[in-house]
Amino acid sequence: MALLLYRLGKFSYRRRWLVISLWLAVLVAVGGSAAAFHGTLSNNFQIPGTETQRIADKLKQDLPAASGGSATIVFEAPDGGFTAGSRAAVTDALKKLQALPEVRGTVDPFTTQAQVDQAGKAITDGEQQLAAGQAQLDASRAQLEAGKAQLAAAEQQLTAAGAPAAVVEAQLGQQKAALAAGQAKLDAGAQELQANKAKLELGKRQAQAASAIRFVSADNKAAVAQVQFNTSINGLAPSVRKQVQEIAHETSSAGVKAFASKEITEDISALFGTAEIVGIAVAALVLILMLGTLIAAGLPLLMAIIGVGVGVGITFALSGLFDMSSISPMLALMLGLAVGIDYSLFIVNRHRTQLLGGMDPEESVARANGTSGNAVVFAGLTVIIALAALVVPGLPFLTVMGLAAAGTVAVAVLVAITLTPAMLSLIGRRIISRRAWAKSEAHNAEPGHEAADLATDRERSTHGWGGLVTKHPWIALVAGILLLGTLALPATQLQLALPDGGSEPVESEAYQAYDLTARSFGEGVTGPIVAVGEFPANLDAAQAQKLQYDIADKLRAVDNVVAAVPVALSEDRRTAVFQVIPKEGPASASTVKVVADLRGLNGEIKADYDVAMGLTGQTAGNVDVSTKLGDALPPYLAIVVGLSLVLLLLVFRSIVVPLLATGGFLLSLSAAFGAVVAVYQWGWLGNVFDVANPGAVLSFLPIILIGVLFGLAMDYQVFIASGMREAYMHGSSAKEAVRVGFRHAAAVVTAAAIIMVSVFSGFIFSHLTMVRPLGFAMAFGVLFDAFVVRMTIVPAVMYLLGAKSWWLPRWLDRILPDVDVEGAKLNRGQTAPAPGELVH
Numbered sequence: 079m080a081l082l083l084y085r086l087g088k089f090s091y092r093r094r095w096l097v098i099s100l101w102l103a104v105l106v107a108v109g110g111s112a113a114a115f116h117g118t119l120s121n122n123f124q125i126p127g128t129e130t131q132r133i134a135d136k137l138k139q140d141l142p143a144a145s146g147g148s149a150t151i152v153f154e155a156p157d158g159g160f161t162a163g164s165r166a167a168v169t170d171a172l173k174k175l176q177a178l179p180e181v182r183g184t185v186d187p188f189t190t191q192a193q194v195d196q197a198g199k200a201i202t203d204g205e206q207q208l209a210a211g212q213a214q215l216d217a218s219r220a221q222l223e224a225g226k227a228q229l230a231a232a233e234q235q236l237t238a239a240g241a242p243a244a245v246v247e248a249q250l251g252q253q254k255a256a257l258a259a260g261q262a263k264l265d266a267g268a269q270e271l272q273a274n275k276a277k278l279e280l281g282k283r284q285a286q287a288a289s290a291i292r293f294v295s296a297d298n299k300a301a302v303a304q305v306q307f308n309t310s311i312n313g314l315a316p317s318v319r320k321q322v323q324e325i326a327h328e329t330s331s332a333g334v335k336a337f338a339s340k341e342i343t344e345d346i347s348a349l350f351g352t353a354e355i356v357g358i359a360v361a362a363l364v365l366i367l368m369l370g371t372l373i374a375a376g377l378p379l380l381m382a383i384i385g386v387g388v389g390v391g392i393t394f395a396l397s398g399l400f401d402m403s404s405i406s407p408m409l410a411l412m413l414g415l416a417v418g419i420d421y422s423l424f425i426v427n428r429h430r431t432q433l434l435g436g437m438d439p440e441e442s443v444a445r446a447n448g449t450s451g452n453a454v455v456f457a458g459l460t461v462i463i464a465l466a467a468l469v470v471p472g473l474p475f476l477t478v479m480g481l482a483a484a485g486t487v488a489v490a491v492l493v494a495i496t497l498t499p500a501m502l503s504l505i506g507r508r509i510i511s512r513r514a515w516a517k518s519e520a521h522n523a524e525p526g527h528e529a530a531d532l533a534t535d536r537e538r539s540t541h542g543w544g545g546l547v548t549k550h551p552w553i554a555l556v557a558g559i560l561l562l563g564t565l566a567l568p569a570t571q572l573q574l575a576l577p578d579g580g581s582e583p584v585e586s587e588a589y590q591a592y593d594l595t596a597r598s599f600g601e602g603v604t605g606p607i608v609a610v611g612e613f614p615a616n617l618d619a620a621q622a623q624k625l626q627y628d629i630a631d632k633l634r635a636v637d638n639v640v641a642a643v644p645v646a647l648s649e650d651r652r653t654a655v656f657q658v659i660p661k662e663g664p665a666s667a668s669t670v671k672v673v674a675d676l677r678g679l680n681g682e683i684k685a686d687y688d689v690a691m692g693l694t695g696q697t698a699g700n701v702d703v704s705t706k707l708g709d710a711l712p713p714y715l716a717i718v719v720g721l722s723l724v725l726l727l728l729v730f731r732s733i734v735v736p737l738l739a740t741g742g743f744l745l746s747l748s749a750a751f752g753a754v755v756a757v758y759q760w761g762w763l764g765n766v767f768d769v770a771n772p773g774a775v776l777s778f779l780p781i782i783l784i785g786v787l788f789g790l791a792m793d794y795q796v797f798i799a800s801g802m803r804e805a806y807m808h809g810s811s812a813k814e815a816v817r818v819g820f821r822h823a824a825a826v827v828t829a830a831a832i833i834m835v836s837v838f839s840g841f842i843f844s845h846l847t848m849v850r851p852l853g854f855a856m857a858f859g860v861l862f863d864a865f866v867v868r869m870t871i872v873p874a875v876m877y878l879l880g881a882k883s884w885w886l887p888r889w890l891d892r893i894l895p896d897v898d899v900e901g902a903k904l905n906r907g908q909t910a911p912a913p914g915e916l917v918h
Contacts, residue, residue, distance in 0.1 A: 080449065081448065084444045087443050087446065087499045088443075090503070091443045094499075098500050101384060101493070115399075116394040116397050126474065128699075129698075130699040131699075132692065134695075136653070141655065147306075149307075149338065149339045150591070151303050151342070151591070153301045153303065153337075155298065155334055164332045164334045167332035169188065171326055171328050171336070178325075180318050182306040184304065184305050185303055186303065191292065194291075208275060208278060211274070215268060221260075222257065229253050290641035291643060295599060305342075322338065338587055340578065340582060343587045356840055357841065361837055362376075364832050365423070369426070369430070371510070374509050377502075381498055382414065382417075385414055385418040385493040389489040389490065390411050392486075392489075393482040394407060401474065401478070405848055406482045406483075408849050409479055409782065411486075414490055416833070417458065417790075417834075419830075420830040422494050425502075429442050429443055433507075439507070440503075444499075451494065453796050453800050454494050460792035461484075461487045462491075465481075465786070466480060466481060467480070468714070468785055471714055472710075479778075544820035544869075544873060547820075547869075551874035552878070554874040555870075558870045559745065562748065562862060563749075566748035566751065568760065573667060575774035576703060576777050578665050579591060580593070580770075580771040580773060581771060581847055600661070601663040603659060607673060608657060608658075609642070610655055610691070611629055611656070611689045611690070612689060623647075626654050626656075628687060629687065630643060630656055632682070632686075636672060637675065638661040638662070638671070639658055641657075660672045660697075666774075669697065669701075670704075673693060673697070700777070703778070707780070710781060730884075732886055733886060738872060738883075742791065742867035743787065745862075746859055746866065749858075749859075750855050750862060753858045754851055758772060759774060759775055775851060779852055787855075790856075798823050802816050802818075802819030806884060812884065813880050830864075831861070831865065838853050838856040
């Protein structure tokens with residue numbers, strides 16, 4: 079591999095304009111494809127095959143009117159509450175919204191609340207009318223009974239007087255007919271009264287079901303309106319979202335504030351915000367301080383930007399073919415920038431070091447590509463393996479996310495080993511400052527400087543952080559483990575969910591909508607659960623309505639359910655929809671339990687009423703996604719760790735180093751999880767990280783963090799340990815090799831880690847809230863892994879083990895291919911191309 083990359087480096091150096099032209103052509107082609115074929119990004123995390131998706135598909139088929147996406151707009155009245163004028167302003171805005179082609183309908187809160195309020199009065203009036211009707215019926219019954227008694231007495235008297243039957247009938251027939259008509263009228267009245275009682279009973283049940291849900295707050299200062307769209311929320315264009323908000327905000331002329339929910343305000347059309355740019359600026363500053371010239375510092379940044387442009391461009395070009403979440407290109411962007419800068423930096427740094435040592439520029443670029451480039455390839459492979467393994471859990475959105483990020487990292491590797499050598503050829507001596515050149519040339523002119531440099535190198539390796547760690551390896555090891563173990567403690571309380579409006583920034587409209595809704599109507603209103611029942615065939619209207627309320631009563635009896643209301647019934651009365659309002663918000667632990675309890679009722683409801691029940695909607699869907707992701711974690715972790723252990727075994731030809739690398743990763747991963755729980759779930763340092771409403775952690779954060787952090791951790795392991803192996807293979811003792819290798823790699827790994835932490839930290843304050851905890855976890859995960867694990871624990875353990883660190887059974891040594899990650903073949907002079915020879 080080292081020899082192949084050496085030749086590739088020479089080719090790129092000599093054919094620089096060809097390589098540069100090819101990459102520019104690729105960039106233009108990908109950019110054009112992205113502009114022409116990109117689709118609409120979404121945050122749809124549904125999983126095919128789950129109950130939520132199955133019921134949603136059924137609803138779309140059986141009851142299309144209830145299947146479109148919906149969102150809420152909450153209106154806040156000025157002091158004193160809503161007036162006739164402010165109510166009219168809200169109603170006018172909703173009518174204007176309903177006129178939009180993308181809107182199926184709106185629910186006016188004032189009209190609906192009036193209907194709910196009037197229902198109570200109507201029931202009272204109905205009870206009074208029933209009581210009056212019953213009294214009238216009773217009076218009529220008494221009068222009829224009296225008439226019957228009189229008729230019987232008259233008939234008895236005539237019979238006793240010996241009157242023939244014909245005479246009796248002639249005299250009493252008219253009275254009998256009148257009494258029969260009265261009885262028929264009485265029976266009809268009784269039936270009508272009974273029907274009215276049944277109707278009133280249903281009305282009472284309806285009122286009872288609806289009474290827990292308000293559309294206008296009790297203090298008359300808030301009103302919540304529902305907007306139903308023709309398509310799913312994720313399918314709404316940014317222009318439509320903006321138009322909906324603008325129309326809603328027109329109520330400000332009447333003194334009414336309008337706040338649209340997260341579903342409407344969420345804008346996922348832009349990838350970059352101010353915070354991300356600040357992160358990149360910090361990375362640029364680190365490069366300038368390390369490399370000393372703007373040209374040298376700008377090269378890794380340029381390589382990263384080109385790599386991201388191609389990788390993310392391909393992702394966007396394919397977004398028209400696949401349902402792609404907004405976090406897919408964001409993850410690709412984060413990783414592409416971070417690894418793109420680092421991978422190019424490793425090669426540039428090696429080239430600069432060799433140039434200052436007096437090596438020919440062409441040979442230096444080729445050797446840098448064959449050594450550091452070799453490490454870059456294997457480091458990149460670990461990241462790609464970890465990300466591509468996101469296919470294994472079988473979750474479509476996660477598959478797309480992982481492959482998009484893996485593809486971008488692959489592009490970053492290709493850019494580093496092809497375009498970077500070509501650019502180094504173009505830049506030439508300007509990669510190093512004039513002062514550094516002058517100092518280097520003077521030093522290289524000194525006789526016997528090679529031996530002196532080697533001695534100085536070994537002497538300096540006993541100082542600094544590496545020297546301190548190897549002088550006190552047990553202290554360093556125990557302190558590192560205790561630090562990470564302590565930070566990991568909160569991870570035991572990890573709770574997973576997808577974000578809601580409460581996780582948005584305090585100043586955002588989505589958060590204000592969530593907060594006002596929760597305060598005025600209860601947290602559960604922000605995340606209702608949709609229950610769907612499949613009714614038996616051939617029910618009449620009354621039977622179907624009664625069954626609706628029977629089911630609603632069952633649902634309402636579940637703990638922490640505030641209300642359960644029938645909201646829709648299909649024309650054939652086979653599909654009924656219920657809205658269930660939990661006590662707390664959609665991301666709370668109690669709501670997760672409510673979803674489980676509601677599903678636990680399915681068997682009982684089926685047995686009692688022959689109704690098949692299922693749950694759908696955003697809240698139930700989020701619970702399903704979180705559950706699926708939690709179940710996928712163990713097999714995913716096993717696959718990633720297993721494949722990467724094999725790769726590291728090939729790279730380092732050691733049993734200890736891969737195991738040490740993996741154990742260290744588990745420590746840094748646990749510490750990163752602990753930090754995420756402390757900040758985003760418990761709210762520690764919430765003011766610093768803009769966490770206004772702590773709650774459950776983003777449900778797919780753990781599985782993504784495992785993949786990304788494992789890959790990046792192995793990056794640093796490769797660069798640190800390959801330096802140690804290189805020193806060991808070139809004659810240093812095992813313990814000395816730890817110090818020398820650490821000293822050679824420490825500066826560039828430190829800079830690379832700071833750059834990566836800076837890039838990820840920029841996303842902690844991203845305009846996309848879902849990305850924030852992911853950026854935080856990655857930044858702190860890299861921080862812990864690079865400085866505590868790779869630069870403290872790893873050298874301490876390897877120093878303690880000495881030569882045992884490189885132990886490998888002989889039988890395994892014979893069958894493993896030699897990938898030569900440290901470039902030993904190059905240093906032995908096995909560089910097939912001679913100077914001046916064209917390499918193809």
